[in-house]
Amino acid sequence: MSRNIYDIDPAGNVLCTYNGESQESLRAHQTKIPPLTALLHAFLPAGYPHSVTPDYLPYQTYDSLQAFFSSISSLLANRAVLEGLGVGDASSSPTGALILKIASDTISRVATILFAHRLGTAIEPECKFFRFLADCLNDAAQLLDLLVPAMMERYGLKLGVIVGAGVLRSWCGVAASASKASLSAHFIVVASQQKGGGNNLAELNAKEASQETVVSLLGMLVGSLVVQVVQDRLVVWVLMVGLLGVHLLMNYWGVRCVRCRTLNRQRATMVVREWLETGRVLGPEEDGLESHYENEVPLLGYTSEEQKGTVFAALAAVGWDLETNALETRSPVRVRVGIGKKVPIPSEKDLIRQPHVSKKD
Template identity: 55%
Template sequence: MDSFAGNRLTFQETDEADTAITAFIYSEHDDGASKQPAGRVDVMNPSTAATTSWLDQPLIKSLSDVFLPSGYPHSVSEDYLPYQIFSQIKDSLQAFCSSIAGLLSSRAVLQGVGVGNADASPTSALLLHILQDSSGRVATILFAHRVGTALEPECKTYRLAADVFNDIAMILDCLSPGVPAGYMRVTVLSTAGVLRALCGVAGGSSKASLSAHFARWGNLAELNAKDSSQETVISLVGMLVGSLVVSHVTSLSTTWAALLFLLGLHLSMNYAAVRAVQMTSLNRQRANIVFSTLLSSDPDLNIEALASGSGSTIQEKKKRVSRSSSLKTTPEKWKLLTPAEVAEQERIFPKDGALEWISYQPEKQHQPIKQNIGSAAIGVPLSKFFGDTNTSTSSTKGIISSTSSSFKTSLPITQLSTLFEEEAYLFFPCPSPSKKGRWHASILLKKGCSKQDRLKAWAHALLAVWVLNGQKDANDPAQILDIVSRTLAFMSEQSRFERYMMALAAVGWDLDVAALETSGGRRVCF
C-alpha cells in the first residue's frame, strides 16, 4: 500500500526484485441511497514507453518466467547468463553430436557383442553388459572416494573434465568393432563404461556447486528446475536437427569427420562456459593469484629485508608494533583483484598444490607472468609433516632417518611450536623432493582453526616460499626458521592480514567458504 487520500487507496504490486508491475487504485463513494458504500478498482499497468529493458517485453517476459529463475537478473550472480549461453550452445552441439555418435556407438556396440554373427550367444552379450555396468559402478564409488572433497573447490575443473570423459567414451564405443574380439574388446567397452560413470559423478557434483554459486536468493531448487527446463528444450531441438543431419551423413569417413568436429566444438563451448564463471571463493589457485598480487603491491613488503635478516625478529616486531600507531600504507594503495579479474587469469586445469607468485607491476600493461615457486599441502597428517618413511612424498625427505617404530628429524619442532603458539596453524618449508631449487610447505592445522586461519596459513606459506625461492643456500633449518619468523611478523603486524581480509571482502570475495582443502583434512592439538 503506497498512499491513502480520502476514500482512495493505491496498492502497488512488485515482483521479487522489487520492480513495479501493476498499480491498483480503489475508489469509494457513498451516494446515500445504499447502506453499503460502493467501490471501484482501477488497474494501472506500466506503460510500454516506460519499458527500457528487453526483458520487460511481454513475450520475452513470459519466456523468462518459464526458463529463468524468478527475479532474474537480481536473483542470480552476474556470470549466470554468460555461463548459460555457452552452456546451452554446448548442450545443443552435444545433442547434435549425440545423435550421430549415438548411431555409431550403438551400432558399434551391437556389432561388438555379436549381432549378425551366428556364433555369438545372448549369454556372452549379457555377461559383457553386466561387466560394463559393474565396472562403472565400482568406478563411481572409487572416484567419489578419491576426489569427493575436491569437487566443490575445483568445480570448474571437474565440470569440464566430465565432458572430456563422456566424449572419450563415445569414441571408444565407436572404435570397439575394430578391436579384436575377446579380452581387448571387453577392455575397451568396459573403459567406456567407466568413463561414463566418472562423467556422471564429476558432472553432477560440480554442477551442484556451480548452481549454489549462481543462486543469490536461496533459490537453488528453482534454479536447478529451470536449468532442467532449458536442457529439455535444447535437447529436443537438438534431437530433431541431429536426426536430419544423420540422414545426410552416411559414409564412414564423413561420419567420423562430423563426429570429431562436433566433439571438438562441444568441448570448446564448454570451456568457454566454464571460463565465464567468476567464483567468489578462494581455492588454492585463486588464493595464489589474489595474495601474491596483494602482497607484491604492499609498499611495506621488503623482500630483501625479509631474506637477508635485516628485518626484525618476531619478538622485536611485537615491541615495535606496540609503539607504532599505524601502518605506512592504507588499503587504497593495495592491488585488490576482483573475482572477475581473477577469472581471467586462472587456469581450468591447474597443477595440484602449486604455489605460484604474480608480481604486481602497474607500469606494465601485458598479462602478468606466473612463476611456479614450489608447492604446498594444507591440513596434512602428522606422519607426512614429520616425514615418516611410510609417506614416500615426504616434504622432509633427505633429512630424516627412521627405524621400525620411530624416526629422527632435524625439524626445529620446539621452536616451531613456540613461534606459532598464537596461530591456528604451523608449517615449515623444505626443499622439494621432486624438483631441485623448489620448496614444499606442509601446513598443519590446529583443532578449531577457522576459514580465515586457513587462508592466512596459505598466504604465509606463499610469502615464505617466495622469499626462500630467491635464496641460493637456504638449506639450514635455523635459517629457514628465521625467514618463517620474519614473514609471520610481517603478516601479523598491526593485524595486517585481518585488514587484507576486510579489503578482499569489500571487493566481492566470499571468505566464509572453505575451498583450500581438496582431501580430508587433519587437525592437531598440542
Template identity: 55%
Template structure:
C-alpha cells in the first residue's frame, strides 16, 4: 500500500501478531478515528487489529495541529504494507502530492472523507495545538454526531464548566498559557474585587467634594472643577508616558504594582477632599485625578508586557479579551457588595477604617499576584541576581527561583564584591558624555573594551562614594551581547575594594599608548565567569529568554566603532 505522504518504513512484524501503528497526517484539526465493523453500543466488544494506513513521520510546520488516524481491519496476511518513500535530498515538487501514473490504477486513499463516509461508526479525538487530547466525538453512519462525555455526572458538569472556561479563560487552558498564569489571575481578580468596593466609597466622597448636597455650591463650580480635573489628567498622562514609557516593559512587575498604589492614593485624596477648603478641595481632586491617569498608563503598559509573557500559542489578543471578561465579572460582584456597604455604612470613622482595610487587601493581593509571575526576560535586577549566584555559588537559577528573590519596589541597584560589600553601580550610558562623566572626574575613568561593548570604570573610594561603571554597546550588538556586557561589569565589581579600586580593569596585560594623554584604554580579556559556556547553556536550558532586549532599555546609546581620527590643535 503506498502512502501519499512521506513516512518511515517499519520492520515487518512476526506472523500472527498484533501490530498497532499510528501515523500523523497534516491537517487543520487533529482527529483520531477508529472504525468498527459492527456498531452495537459504545461498549461493544469487537475483534480488531491495527494496521498502518498512510502519513508522514512528523507534522507540517504550516499547520497548528495534526490528524492522527487509526483504522481497525483484519489483514489477509501478516505481511507489512510497503510504503513509498520520498527522497528527502532532492527538491520537493508539487507533483509529489499526486499519483505518478495517472493512467494506472489509483492508489487506495485513506482520507477523512473516506473514513467519515464509510458507513461505519467513527470515534474522533480533537488534538489541541499543545498536543494534548481535547474533546471526543462519535460519528454515526446516519451522519449524526454525539459528544462522548463519559458518565451522566460528567455530562451534567460539562455544561456549566464548558461555558465557564470558554467565557473566562483562553482556549486550550492551561496548556495555552504559561504556568504562572492561573496564580496571577487569581490574585488579580481578588485585587479587582477590593478595588471596586474602595472606589464606591471614594466616589461618594468625590460627589460631596463636587458639591452634591451642599446648598452653597453651584453647578458652575462643579463644572469648572471637573474641567480642571480632566485637564490635569490629560497633562499627567502625556508627561508620564513620555518620561517612563521606555522603562515600563523591563520593569513590568514594579509598575504593575505602582499603578494600583497610585490609584489607592487617589482614593484617599478623594475621601478627604470634602474636609478641605475650596482651594484645597480643588488641589486634592486634581492631584487625585492625575494619579489615576498615571495609574492608567502604568497599568496598561505593564499588563501588555505581562500578557505577552503569559501567551504561549500566539493567543495574545484572546488572552487580553478573556482578562477583560474576568475583570468585568469581578467588577459586577464588587459593585453588588459595594452598593450594600455604601448603603449601610455612613459614619466617616467606619468608612475610613474600611478604606484602610480594603486598600491593604487590595495592595496585598496585587503584590502576591506580581510576585507569582516568573518572567523569563532579564532586566537589570534579575540579571544581577542570576550572575551573582553563579559567580559566588556556581549555580544558575531558574526563573522561578529568581522571581522568589526579586524585589518588586526597593532594589537599590548596588553591586557587591566578594566580601558582600556594596562597591559599585552599573548602568547603560544614555550618551557618550554620560559615560565619560563630568569634566572633574574624567581623569579617573578607565575605558575597557569588551566584546561588542565598552565599559567606562570609575574607581571605588569608600562606601559613601561607590564606583560607577557605564556601558556603551557597539552598533550591531545583539541582546546576548548586552547580557554579556552586564555580566562582565559585575565581574569587574566583584574584585573591587579599597586596595583595588578599579577591580579587574587594571590588569598587567593591558596596553597604554604613550602619546595618548587621555583615559587609559584597555583590551578586555576572556572572563572565566561571564563567558563561561556552562552559564549560557544552563540559561538556555532553564528557558531564559536570551533574545529579548529588555535589559538595555530604550534610552541607552550605541556607538559606531568606525570612527575617524580628528586632529585637534591646542
C-alpha cells in the first residue's frame, strides 16, 4: 500500500513529498518553488510571516533604508579621514598616521568596556531608545570625521577629533549590537506562540545579516559614484547633513514600529495609571502607549499578595511578557494603591488584547 510523507516548513508549505510502499522504496519529489519566492527565502526567516511578529517587516524595511543611507555617508566620512591623514600628500608621515590610529583604537576599546559596564543592564528594557541612540552616536562620529581635513597642520586637534569619533563609534557598537539582540528576541519570542511559529533566533539573525549585506553593498555602489562626483567641501557638508537627517528619520520610524511586550518604567507607568484611573488594561499594541515619556512610576510597592496577583494576571491576559526579566534597570517596578482602595478587577471589555494572545484564567 502506497503512503505519502510530507516535509513541511513552519509556514505550512510542502517542501518535499516522499511516496512508496515501504521505507526502502520511498521516492522524493521536491516541490517546485517560483524563483522570486526562492529569492525571498534567502532573506526572510523560515516560516515567514507566521514565524515572526507583525512588526518585523516594517521594522526591517526602515532598518534596510537607514543602512543604505548610512553606507553612503560613511564613504564620505572615510574619504575625509583619509584626506586628513595625508593620503596623497608626499609630505605626510605614515608613522604619524599609524600613531593616530593606535591612539584612537586604544581609547575606543577602553570606552567600549566602560560603556558596556555602565549601561549594559539598561539596554534590554530600553532597547528602542538605545537602538536609536546608537545611530545618533554614529552620525555624530561621521560629522567629526568631516572636520579632520581642516586640521592638517594641527596635530593635537586632529588627534582629539579622531579619538572622539572613535569613542562615539565604540559606544555605537555596544548600543547597536545589544539592542539588536534584544529586538531579535522580541521578534522571535512571540513567534513561538503563533501558528507555525518557530524559535530559531540564530536563523533570524543570520537572515538579518544577509539583508544588511545586500543593502550595504547597494549603498557602497551608489556611494562610490557620489564620492567621485561630489568634491567641493561645502557640497559635501550639505549632502552629509541631508543623508544623516534621512538616516535618523528612517531609524526613528523603524523603532516606532516595534511594539515591545516587556514593561519598562515608561510603559508600566502608563499601563498602571490607565488601569487605576479608567479600569482599562492596555495591551502592547495600544496606539498611544508610547506617544510620550514618563520617567517615574507614581505608585510603588505592593499592598498585598492578592492585589499583586490581580495585577500580574491582568497584565498577562492582554499579552505583556512578564518572564523576560526586562522589567527595569534600577529599582523594580511595583504597584501600590491608596490605603483602603482595592485594585480594580477589569471586565472582559476592559482588556485590550493582541489578536494572537488569549486571555489566561
